[in-house]
Amino acid sequence: METPQPPLTPDQRFALEQKAKYESFARKAAFGGVIICPLIAFLPPRKLDLYTFSLAVGTYLSADHLSDSYTNRGLIENAFRKVRFNPIPDLPTDKARETQERLRQERLEKDGEAMQKANDEKNLLHRLWMGNEGPDWKEKRIAEERQALEEGKTYTGMILDQIWEVWNWDKNKGAEDGKNEDGKKP
Missing domain, CATH: 1.10.287 (Helix Hairpins)
Known part of the structure; x- marks a missing residue:
């Protein structure tokens, strides 16, 4: 049974009305x-x-x-309220626990296969993008650039040489002009 509330004073009643x-x-x-x-x-x-x-x-x-x-x-x-993903924390029977564990293992195996496939695709894309370059390609490129600058080439010349290599699939410039390796026409 509820306990009776004492009567409100006029100030309390006024405060409740103001709050409402x-x-x-x-x-x-x-x-x-x-x-x-x-x-x-x-x-x-x-x-x-x-x-x-x-x-x-x-x-x-x-x-x-x-x-x-x-x-x-x-x-x-x-x-950001936390959501419980497992509404029934304790399963009632051993068979239910075994089934849940088997499903969990199957899900982990599928996730592992998916990750392996993603890694294979990543490796393929990496090989397509990088070609035959090794992990030290930056150091080699910097050394080649430094050597070319010491020989007196300009950045413009180096860029044009790289464009030439890409355009002609790394053929020699002399072979295109009909010259042999000595620089003389046959």
């Missing part, structure tokens, strides 16, 4: 903020400035107040 009025006003203002703030933000001229940022904050605070008033949790708490 405030909560009613706050909820109505939050509904207005959720609707009106985005509308104002999307009116022309649309620009990203302090005014738009303050409207976004107003929208968030209004939505957070509504979420808190309905669920007793804010928006962030609702968004």
Whole structure:
């Protein structure tokens, strides 16, 4: 049986009425903020400035107040609330536990096969992109560049030489002109 509540004093009753009025006003203002703030933000001229940022904050605070008033949790708490993936933590029978373990093993095997396939595809793409280059290709390239600069070549010349190699599939320039390796025509 409920214990009888002592009668409220006029000040307590007035405070409860004021609190109810405030909560009613706050909820109505939050509904207005959720609707009106985005509308104002999307009116022309649309620009990203302090005014738009303050409207976004107003929208968030209004939505957070509504979420808190309905669920007793804010928006962030609702968004990142932990979800239990296994609603039945203890299975009732040994057969059910065995079935769950078998399904878990099958899922792990499928995941392992998928990871192996992804690694194989990655290796294939890596081989296609890098060709026959080894892991020390950067050092070799820097050494070749340094040697070419010491010989007096310019970066433009080196770039044109690389374009020539790619375009002609690494054929010698002299072979294209009809010259042999000595630089003389036959």
